[in-house]
Amino acid sequence: xxxxxxxxxxxxxxxxxxxxxxxxxxxxxxxxxxxxxxxxxxxxxxxxxxxxxxxxxxxxxxxxxxxxxxxxxxxxxxxxxxxxxxxxxxxxxxxxxxxxxxxxxxxxxxxxxxxxxxxxxxxxxxxxxxxxxxxxxxxxxxxxxxxxxxxxxxxxxxxxxxxxxxxxxxxxxxxxxxxxxxxxxxxxxxxxxxxxxxxxxxxxxxxxxxxxxxxxxxxxxxxxxxxxxxxxxx
Amino acid sequence: xxxxxxxxxxxxxxxxxxxxxxxxxxxxxxxxxxxxxxxxxxxxxxxxxxxxxxxxxxxxxxxxxxxxxxxxxxxxxxxxxxxxxxxxxxxxxxxxxxxxxxxxxxxxxxxxxxxxxxxxxxxxxxxxxxxxxxxxxxxxxxxxxxxxxxxxxxxxxxxxxxxxxxxxxxxxxxxxxxxxxxxxxxxxxxxxxxxxxxxxxxxxxxxxxxxxxxxxxxxxxxxxxxxxxxxxxx
Numbered sequence: 297x298x299x300x301x302x303x304x305x306x307x308x309x310x311x312x313x314x315x316x317x318x319x320x321x322x323x324x325x326x327x328x329x330x331x332x333x334x335x336x337x338x339x340x341x342x343x344x345x346x347x348x349x350x351x352x353x354x355x356x357x358x359x360x361x362x363x364x365x366x367x368x369x370x371x372x373x374x375x376x377x378x379x380x381x382x383x384x385x386x387x388x389x390x391x392x393x394x395x396x397x398x399x400x401x402x403x404x405x406x407x408x409x410x411x412x413x414x415x416x417x418x419x420x421x422x423x424x425x426x427x428x429x430x431x432x433x434x435x436x437x438x439x440x441x442x443x444x445x446x447x448x449x450x451x452x453x454x455x456x457x458x459x460x461x462x463x464x465x466x467x468x469x470x471x472x473x474x475x476x477x478x479x480x481x482x483x484x485x486x487x488x489x490x491x492x493x494x495x496x497x498x499x500x501x502x503x504x505x506x507x508x509x510x511x512x513x514x515x516x517x518x519x520x521x522x523x524x525x526x527x528x529x530x
Numbered sequence: 531x532x533x534x535x536x537x538x539x540x541x542x543x544x545x546x547x548x549x550x551x552x553x554x555x556x557x558x559x560x561x562x563x564x565x566x567x568x569x570x571x572x573x574x575x576x577x578x579x580x581x582x583x584x585x586x587x588x589x590x591x592x593x594x595x596x597x598x599x600x601x602x603x604x605x606x607x608x609x610x611x612x613x614x615x616x617x618x619x620x621x622x623x624x625x626x627x628x629x630x631x632x633x634x635x636x637x638x639x640x641x642x643x644x645x646x647x648x649x650x651x652x653x654x655x656x657x658x659x660x661x662x663x664x665x666x667x668x669x670x671x672x673x674x675x676x677x678x679x680x681x682x683x684x685x686x687x688x689x690x691x692x693x694x695x696x697x698x699x700x701x702x703x704x705x706x707x708x709x710x711x712x713x714x715x716x717x718x719x720x721x722x723x724x725x726x727x728x729x730x731x732x733x734x735x736x737x738x739x740x741x742x743x744x745x746x747x748x749x750x751x752x753x754x755x756x757x758x759x760x761x762x763x764x
């Protein structure tokens with residue numbers, strides 16, 4: 297399998313780039329790569345490049361950028377506003393949302409959110425790993441947690457359509473509400489769902505729509521994944 | 531949260547049912563339920579019932595079935611044929627496929643399947659737990675592993691349409707191929723994809739269609755979840 301690495305600085309052909317210690321460790325001790333190995337690298341902004349491992353020491357290593365493989369595609373404005381869940385489920389959501397093409401992940405604290413602490417640095421690492429794995433070239437942005445109330449109070453007609461997962465039966469099916477929509481945001485609550493006050497607030501917020509994912513009660517993480525799959529793979 | 535239990539014998543109103551030891555343990559030691567507690571129970575065939583915990587000993591317990599809550603819905607013939615993955619990923623697929631409504635899960639061994647041992651009993655338990663959790667009343671059937679070649683050689687026009695996940699670019703998008711389809715089967719390969727020989731075999735099998743889930747390379751478990759979400763939540 298081709299080694300793919302995210303490099304957190306702008307890349308261009310001809311450059312020599314020093315690798316950070318964790319990537320040196322990964323190449324040397326996990327993948328057992330040697331000098332001369334070909335890698336694919338991307339920086340999230342300038343596309344994908346073929347590179348060669350040109351030096352590998354105990355704690356340092358260099359790569360040389362050889363040629364352009366793919367140009368950077370335009371990112372779509374598709375966002376996920378999700379209540380933090382248990383650690384494993386939050387990481388599952390971040391990984392799958394990245395694979396499915398979400399451009400921005402925003403943890404939102406709602407009335408019934410039980411897990412109020414979010415390890416944003418860990419989520420950023422999860423997202424980078426998922427990009428390396430799924431050949432995606434743009435790395436989704438991961439925001440600091442926000443209060444749902446603040447997100448809603450700032451939402452307007454110039455923002456994407458905010459689809460909230462609606463289990464009350466008043467939401468509409470994907471086929472009905474996605475037609476013609478290019479920029480979308482999805483909002484999923486915690487295991488306990490949204491509070492009455494939150495539902496009322498969402499109903500008053502412009503540019504929102506309820507999404508109905510069918511008669512089964514999906515777990516919060518499944519609802520996030522299903523909604524993104526429906527939108528991105530239609 | 532309402533306690534929901536799957537009872538593995540036919541239920542009807544008025545019955546007293548002895549609980550198996552693991553459910554007694556779960557009620558007594560995990561949920562700390564007492565005699566008189568109300569439960570929702572389902573048997574996978576006759577709908578959902580309200581019941582009362584009428585006796586609770588150290589290792590035994592009885593429930594009394596009080597009234598019908600929901601009739602049994604008709605199950606849809608939607609199946610997932612999936613290559614076993616690492617244990618966690620296989621269980622993730624089984625859990626999410628249950629939430630999303632798959633009626634039958636079939637592990638298939640393909641040329642590149644690395645994990646050839648499947649703990650079918652563990653998968654059945656995962657599926658039951660997911661049903662208890664997501665309020666689903668029919669429990670998906672979990673088959674013993676089958677060889678992909680045998681599945682394909684027996685596939686015909688009277689079977690559901692077999693959609694295989696096609697990353698070669700020759701597949702079609704969900705919106706194009708799902709229209710009017712009521713009975714469907716999905717086929718997802720292992721991390722390494724299908725072999726050339728398998729692709730040729732699939733192409734010769736009647737009643738199959740390639741499904742394209744977009745430009746990103748989804749992990750095998752994500753592809754299974756996304757395909758079912760697309761079909762069941764459209």
